[in-house]
Amino acid sequence: MPQTPPFAAMFDSSGYNRNLYQSKEDSCGGLYYHDNNLLSGSLEALIQHLVPNVDYYPDNRIRKIAPKILQLLTEWTETFPYDFRDERMMRNLKELAQRIASGDEMYRKNVQQLLQNLLRKLATVSQYEEVLAKINATSTDRLTVLKTKPQSIQRDIITVCNDPYALAQQLTHIELERLNYIGPEEFVQAFVQKDPLDNDKSCYGDRKKTRNLEAYVEWFNRLSYLVATEICMPVKKKHRARVIEYFIDVARECFNIGNFNSLMAIISGMNMSPVSRLKKTWAKVKTAKFDILEHQMDPSSNFYNYRTALRGAAQRSLTAHSNREKIVIPFFSLLIKDIYFLNEGCANRLPNGHINFEKFWELAKQVSEFMTWKQVECPFERDRKILQYLLTIPVFSDDALYLASYESESPENHIEKDRWKTLRSTLLGRV
Numbered sequence: 001m002p003q004t005p006p007f008a009a010m011f012d013s014s015g016y017n018r019n020l021y022q023s024k025e026d027s028c029g030g031l032y033y034h035d036n037n038l039l040s041g042s043l044e045a046l047i048q049h050l051v052p053n054v055d056y057y058p059d060n061r062i063r064k065i066a067p068k069i070l071q072l073l074t075e076w077t078e079t080f081p082y083d084f085r086d087e088r089m090m091r092n093l094k095e096l097a098q099r100i101a102s103g104d105e106m107y108r109k110n111v112q113q114l115l116q117n118l119l120r121k122l123a124t125v126s127q128y129e130e131v132l133a134k135i136n137a138t139s140t141d142r143l144t145v146l147k148t149k150p151q152s153i154q155r156d157i158i159t160v161c162n163d164p165y166a167l168a169q170q171l172t173h174i175e176l177e178r179l180n181y182i183g184p185e186e187f188v189q190a191f192v193q194k195d196p197l198d199n200d201k202s203c204y205g206d207r208k209k210t211r212n213l214e215a216y217v218e219w220f221n222r223l224s225y226l227v228a229t230e231i232c233m234p235v236k237k238k239h240r241a242r243v244i245e246y247f248i249d250v251a252r253e254c255f256n257i258g259n260f261n262s263l264m265a266i267i268s269g270m271n272m273s274p275v276s277r278l279k280k281t282w283a284k285v286k287t288a289k290f291d292i293l294e295h296q297m298d299p300s301s302n303f304y305n306y307r308t309a310l311r312g313a314a315q316r317s318l319t320a321h322s323n324r325e326k327i328v329i330p331f332f333s334l335l336i337k338d339i340y341f342l343n344e345g346c347a348n349r350l351p352n353g354h355i356n357f358e359k360f361w362e363l364a365k366q367v368s369e370f371m372t373w374k375q376v377e378c379p380f381e382r383d384r385k386i387l388q389y390l391l392t393i394p395v396f397s398d399d400a401l402y403l404a405s406y407e408s409e410s411p412e413n414h415i416e417k418d419r420w421k422t423l424r425s426t427l428l429g430r431v
């Protein structure tokens with residue numbers, strides 16, 4: 001499985017960097033500094049460090065501290081709005097906001113605007129999730145549709161969109177839209193665990209909310225199955241070969257755009273067993289371009305080739321003059337695994353009980369980079385017909401894919417023949 005040696009290798013089995021503590025440290029009130037940067041400290045000392053006192057605010061009146069609190073709440077609600085889907089969090093926010101608003105008319109207006117913006121964001125997220133739920137509720141296995149309404153599914157992807165570049169653009173629309181709804185909190189909630197050193201039993205991780213992150217992973221799987229379905233559907237070899245070459249061109253356009261997630265989903269679909277076993281079909285395909293794409297996404301050496309291409313796309317994004325050049329859509333499953341191994345491979349606390357700041361800085365760096373990429377607006381024009389097809393057309397299940405594959409090219413051994421007979425019996429009611 002993918003890992004992150006460049007950072008994780010710095011740590012030993014106890015989860016902290018021993019070399020880091022060989023240099024001189026300065027201690028102040030339970031806080032430890034290295035080169036004037038706060039390195040670690042006990043939780044109590046860190047909390048005390050953040051509590052306003054006479055040194056921070058010579059005048060402790062609410063009028064003096066309100067701007068700082070309001071700034072903190074504004075940044076919090078804008079950057080981590082999903083935190084406030086929790087009823088307790090929203091209740092505490094409103095209570096604090098009310099205290100700030102009671103001090104000055106200007107603060108009252110700012111607090112009102114803050115709450116309105118937050119509620120608007122949360123309402124938008126809820127509407128988006130409702131749309132996803134409706135799409136999932138209406139999803140049907142393609143074989144079922146074929147058996148009940150054979151004329152209703154005569155279309156294939158090429159008849160809907162015969163231009164690979166246009167399809168790559170619409171895939172990028174879907175990717176960026178779904179990325180945009182993933183909150184940074186979801187990465188935290190996905191891997192949050194109860195800290196054994198923390199006696200607080202009311203851990204927020206028990207109510208983790210990662211719906212949008214999970215929906216994005218499900219989209220990757222759907223696209224892979226859609227590719228496999230489109231390839232296995234045609235009856236004739238030359239048509240299947242044409243679909244394969246079409247998706248190779250789509251994948252290449254995704255790579256050029258910087259849409260690595262769709263690229264990998266397409267490659268995964270073409271590498272599924274029901275597709276890869278179609279040897280007579282693949283014999284008619286010019287695979288040179290596909291070989292290049294597979295090389296780019298080769299998992300060996302911890303996806304070295306992909307990571308190199310991703311760094312290039314990220315660098316292009318930094319110097320971009322248009323949204324087109326800013327697009328960076330990472331292979332999401334690998335990003336999740338990187339964050340997981342970083343989180344699991346390094347302890348939250350150091351042997352002295354202090355918080356491991358270096359770990360959390362690295363986690364924050366990875367999530368922050370992702371947050372920058374997901375905010376890019378898609379520069380391509382939307383095509384509702386293509387988007388509707390990609391999002392709603394039924395796809396084959398695993399069993400239906402194998403059945404379609406065997407029907408296209410006969411089983412080659414006894415195991416495949418037995419499976420074919422079983423599938424025909426269970427799915428088609430034939431012997």
